Amino acid sequence: MxxxxxxxxxxxxxxxxxxxxxxxxxxxxxxxxxxxxxxxxxxxxxxxxxxxxxxxxxxxxxxxxxxxxxxxxxxxxxxxxxxxxxxxxxxxxxxxxxxxxxxxxxxxxxxxxxxxxxxxxxxxxxxxxxxxxxxxxxxxxxxxxxxxxxxxxxxxxxxLSKEEIYFGPILLKKKSEIFIQKYESEYKKYINILTKLDDKHDTRKKKIIKHIKMIEVFL
Ligand SMILES: C[S@@+](CC[C@H](N)C(=O)[O-])C[C@H]1O[C@@H](n2cnc3c(N)ncnc32)[C@H](O)[C@@H]1O
Structure with a gap:
């Protein structure tokens, strides 16, 4: 089956x-x-x-x-x-x-x-x-x-550290191809959103920047 x-x-x-x-x-x-x-x-x-x-x-x-x-x-x-x-x-x-x-x-x-x-x-x-x-x-x-x-x-x-909570403690150690793919594509997605947001969306922007910074450390 x-x-x-x-x-x-x-x-x-x-x-x-x-x-x-x-x-x-x-x-x-x-x-x-x-x-x-x-x-x-x-x-x-x-x-x-x-x-x-x-x-x-x-x-x-x-x-x-x-x-x-x-x-x-x-x-x-x-x-x-x-x-x-x-x-x-x-x-x-x-x-x-x-x-x-x-x-x-x-x-x-x-x-x-x-x-x-x-x-x-x-x-x-x-x-x-x-x-x-x-x-x-x-x-x-x-x-x-x-x-x-x-x-x-x-x-x-x-x-768990905040990075381990975000990415997964064991996934972070294994760093498989799929794992890297996921965060490379999320990174691109967040950068793309950021370029489209104006200053009216300050809270959203801050949140996205937090994601970007988190991902940048590990890519
Ligand atoms: C999206 S399906 C997932 C089915 C399967 N586990 C899978 O992964 O393919 C979610 C199922 O969980 C059931 N469900 C939701 N809350 C539940 C609960 N508190 N206790 C038992 N079953 C629940 C729903 O009725 C539904 O059939």
Whole structure:
């Protein structure tokens, strides 16, 4: 079976034989992929809404995996059972991911988290740092005109610098081609915006200059 490059990258962060809960599963394809590719044996797929969960159910049935994937209609980690070892939250905004985690901080202490925020990535890193969690791996990929960051997080303490919060502590060390591409293109975009802004947009200008200065140090 084929899944998006983004979800494939998320799947590559899952260790063998973990019991996975995929929060906000939508179509359920990530869980199906993990089992079909023998990365894990079983797990849970949850969604807040009935529509997406129904589509997950149809796909799970199509692949004959009813006995391996338990579907849950659930908000965040509400119905998570104790046997879960890895929680995946992918394809949502960073703020929503932080909110889901902050609602159940006591439940995630001994779990591995695999997070793929679509937006507000630095805010999520800041949340991680401020809640006794630590990023132990990160990847960045490019698909259909978007850059996506994926991170593996466990319990732990780490003080991140403002650059590490902005770029990602491990992405900054790896400095992959895609990573450099992302910030080269953001740099160009910000310079372009700056040339078009007049003095009326002083606050916006200051914000953009801050971004430019941050990126300049690392390019
Ligand atoms: C954009 S889809 C992402 C689907 C999939 N995880 C992926 O990465 O392709 C987001 C899904 O999260 C679900 N969702 C949003 N808030 C949620 C919450 N608090 N708890 C569980 N699911 C949630 C939505 O219903 C939707 O199906």
């Amino acid at each position: 084929r899944i998006s490059k983004r979800l494939e990258a998320v799947a590559s962060f899952v260790s063998n034989n973990e019991v996975v809960l995929d929060v906000g599963t939508d179509h359920g394809l990530l869980m199906i992929y993990l089992i079909k590719n023998k990365i894990i044996e079983r797990g849970y797929a949850s969604d807040l809404r009935e529509g997406p969960l129904k589509s997950a159910q149809q796909n799970v049935e199509l692949f004959g995996l009813n006995n391996k994937i338990q579907l849950l209609l659930s908000d965040g980690l509400n119905k998570m059972s104790d046997d879960v070892t890895t929680i995946i939250i992918a394809g949502m905004g960073g703020e929503l991911i932080s909110k889901i985690l902050s609602n159940d901080l006591d439940k995630i202490k001994d779990k591995t988290l695999i997070l793929q925020p679509n937006t507000q990535v630095p805010n999520l890193r800041e949340f991680i740092m401020n809640n006794n969690l630590k990023i132990i791996d990160e990847e960045i990929i490019f698909e259909d005109g978007h850059y996506y960051e994926i991170m593996k997080v466990v319990k732990g303490q780490e003080k």
